[in-house]
Amino acid sequence: MSALRRVRKYFISSQVYEALRPLFFLTFLYGLTPFHVVRKKMGESYLKMSCFGVFNIFIYICLCGFCYISSLRQGESIVGYFFRTEISSIGDRLQIFNGLIAGAVIYTSAILKRCKLLGTLTILHSLDTNFSNIGVRVKYSRIFRYSILVLVFKLLILGVYFVGVFRLLVSLDVTPSFCVCMTFFLQHSVVSIAICLFCVIAFSFERRLSIINQVLKNLAHQWDNRSLKAVTQKQRSLQCLDSFSMYTIVTKDPAEIIQESMEIHHLICEAAATANKYFTYQLLTIISIAFLIIVFDAYYVLETLLGKSKRESKFKTVEFVTFFSCQMILYLIAIISIVEGSNRAIKKSEKTGGIVHSLMNKTKSAEVKEKLQQFSMQLMHLKISFTAAGLFNIDRTLYFTISGALTTYLIILLQFTSNSPNNGYGSGYPCCENYNNITNHTL
Numbered sequence: 001m002s003a004l005r006r007v008r009k010y011f012i013s014s015q016v017y018e019a020l021r022p023l024f025f026l027t028f029l030y031g032l033t034p035f036h037v038v039r040k041k042m043g044e045s046y047l048k049m050s051c052f053g054v055f056n057i058f059i060y061i062c063l064c065g066f067c068y069i070s071s072l073r074q075g076e077s078i079v080g081y082f083f084r085t086e087i088s089s090i091g092d093r094l095q096i097f098n099g100l101i102a103g104a105v106i107y108t109s110a111i112l113k114r115c116k117l118l119g120t121l122t123i124l125h126s127l128d129t130n131f132s133n134i135g136v137r138v139k140y141s142r143i144f145r146y147s148i149l150v151l152v153f154k155l156l157i158l159g160v161y162f163v164g165v166f167r168l169l170v171s172l173d174v175t176p177s178f179c180v181c182m183t184f185f186l187q188h189s190v191v192s193i194a195i196c197l198f199c200v201i202a203f204s205f206e207r208r209l210s211i212i213n214q215v216l217k218n219l220a221h222q223w224d225n226r227s228l229k230a231v232t233q234k235q236r237s238l239q240c241l242d243s244f245s246m247y248t249i250v251t252k253d254p255a256e257i258i259q260e261s262m263e264i265h266h267l268i269c270e271a272a273a274t275a276n277k278y279f280t281y282q283l284l285t286i287i288s289i290a291f292l293i294i295v296f297d298a299y300y301v302l303e304t305l306l307g308k309s310k311r312e313s314k315f316k317t318v319e320f321v322t323f324f325s326c327q328m329i330l331y332l333i334a335i336i337s338i339v340e341g342s343n344r345a346i347k348k349s350e351k352t353g354g355i356v357h358s359l360m361n362k363t364k365s366a367e368v369k370e371k372l373q374q375f376s377m378q379l380m381h382l383k384i385s386f387t388a389a390g391l392f393n394i395d396r397t398l399y400f401t402i403s404g405a406l407t408t409y410l411i412i413l414l415q416f417t418s419n420s421p422n423n424g425y426g427s428g429y430p431c432c433e434n435y436n437n438i439t440n441h442t443l
Contacts, residue, residue, distance in 0.1 A: 016125045016204075017045035019140035023147045023200055028053055030193055031060035032110050033117065047121060054111065060186075061107045067182040068100040076180050078165065098292055099187045102285035106194055109282055116278035123271040124204055130264045134257050136211055143207060147200045150337075154192045157333070161188070161326055168319060188330065191286050195334055198279050199341040205275075205384065208268050209348035212261050216355045219254060220362060254363075258371040262378055265352065269382040272345070276386050283338060284388035287398075290331040295406055297328035299413045306414075335402065342386040342394040349384040 017037050024047070027033040034053030039045045071077060077092040131138050162185065169176060176184070301324050304317060356379065360372045386394040392401065 015045050016121065016128070016140055016143075017047060019144040020121075020147060020200065021045070022144075022151060023197060026151060026193055027197055028056070030190060031057040031107060032190065032194055032197065034110065034114055035118070047118060049114070049118075057107055057110050061104070063182065064100070064103040064107070064186055067179040067186070068096055068103065070179040071183050072096050072100070074177075074179070076177060078169075078176065078180060078184050094292055095289070095296070096183065098285070098289045099183065102289050103186065103190065105281050105285045106190060109278065113278045116274050120201065120271045120275040120278065123267055123274070124208070127208060127264060127267055127271075130260060130267065131211065134215060134260045136215065138208075138211070143200070143204055146203050147196075150196050150199055154196055157330065158189055158192055161330060164326070165323065168323065187289075191289070191334060194282055194286065195337050198283065199337055201275050201279075202341040202345045202386070205268055205272050205345040206348050208264070209345065209352065209384075212264055212268075213348065213351055213355055215257065215261060216352070216359060219257060220355065220359050255365075255367050255371050258359075258368065258375060262371070262375050265375075266378065266382060269349075269384055272384045272386075280387060280389050283386070283394060284391065287335060287338065287388055287394075290334050291402060291405070293331045294328050294335075294402075295409045295413075297324040297331075298406065299410055300324045301328070302410065302414065335398075339394060339396060339398050343396050346384055346386075346395060353379045 018039075021037040024033060024035055024037050028036045031053075034049045034057060035047040036050065036053065037045050038048040072093065075089070075092070077096060079092050079095075128138055165184075166176075301321055304321055353376070356372055356375050360369060360376070363369050363372065388394060392398065
């Protein structure tokens with residue numbers, strides 16, 4: 001039992017920064033944040049920016065820039081080792097170029113927008129005081145376990161994928177160059193860890209919104225049971241039981257509880273808006289590169305399975321299809337992780353409105369009803385949302401948008417292949433020749 005307790009102790013956290021320690025250790029190591037978690041002598045933790053962290057980011061920027069530009073100039077890539085066609089060459093260059101932009105945006109955001117991330121975490125840390133005012137003590141063990149689970153899941157998938165790819169290349173005496181290895185490794189790993197950071201921050205919003213919803217639900221439950229007699233009388237209030245996150249034993253007036261909940265909701269929305277400013281361009285570039293890779297990988301797989309491919313490659317069809325299918329699944333998981341992390345926080349926020357209006361229908365106190373009306377107005381004007389540079393919202397509607405665009409581009413690529421005389425594998429560019437013929441005919 002003592003050994004089990006010692007193990008459990010490593011998965012229990014009582015502070016917001018302590019819960020994020022493993023995540024920030026990894027982001028600090030990869031140069032995605034210049035912060036690392038430091039513990040004071042009194043036991044309290046905080047984020048500290050170091051000169052090494054800033055220097056580490058510049059090292060990664062230079063390394064990524066050198067490797068991507070070198071790969072682009074030499075025309076080398078992991079995909080190029082499997083087969084090379086006109087369309088695959090275009091896809092490779094687009095992926096390398098997009099990867100270069102994604103790396104530049106992610107690492108530039110880590111420097112220029114570091115205050116946004118720090119501001120978000122500062123607000124989350126200050127929410128502890130507000131929650132204590134309504135008798136809620138936040139426990140961060142669930143957030144800590146979630147961050148560990150997300151990191152282990154992502155690193156495990158990446159580890160298996162990297163080992164499988166490089167063993168496959170070595171088995172056929174293919175030795176990738178240093179720049180190709182670095183671009184391949186950094187592109188996948190940096191994107192995955194950046195997604196982990198976003199998912200954990202979004203989960204932090206979700207947990208706090210769940211606490212507010214549970215507080216209001218328990219208030220409504222006590223009203224249903226007529227456990228509250230007069231609003232002006234001080235009485236024993238909420239007993240919110242959530243073994244993962246909170247407990248409550250406090251005497252409060254319902255109007256004070258609702259007022260405090262309004263302030264907490266306002267702070268959560270402010271923190272979410274600040275986090276969106278930090279992640280917005282990162283999410284845009286990650287989703288863009290994921291979509292591009294999915295389109296070309298799906299095209300390569302479909303072309304092979306439909307028997308339209310006349311590729312010349314050392315790899316068997318099974319190995320070929322497995323590689324591109326795994327890479328496609330890897331980036332499908334990336335998009336799903338982003339969308340679901342954002343969607344869960346948004347849905348929790350939307351539930352608050354229904355609970356508030358339920359309380360408005362049940363209360364008979366003019367003071368409480370006025371507070372609930374103010375809360376309702378606040379919910380109308382303050383909403384949690386995540387966007388990709390304001391171009392589109394990151395929620396489940398994105399699945400439909402991506403599916404439609406993916407289908408369209410796959411049809412176009414397959415038509416180029418079927419219409420070209422030698423299926424797009426000649427020395428020229430048949431798609432360009434067809435376009436020139438159409439242009440000349442029109443003129």
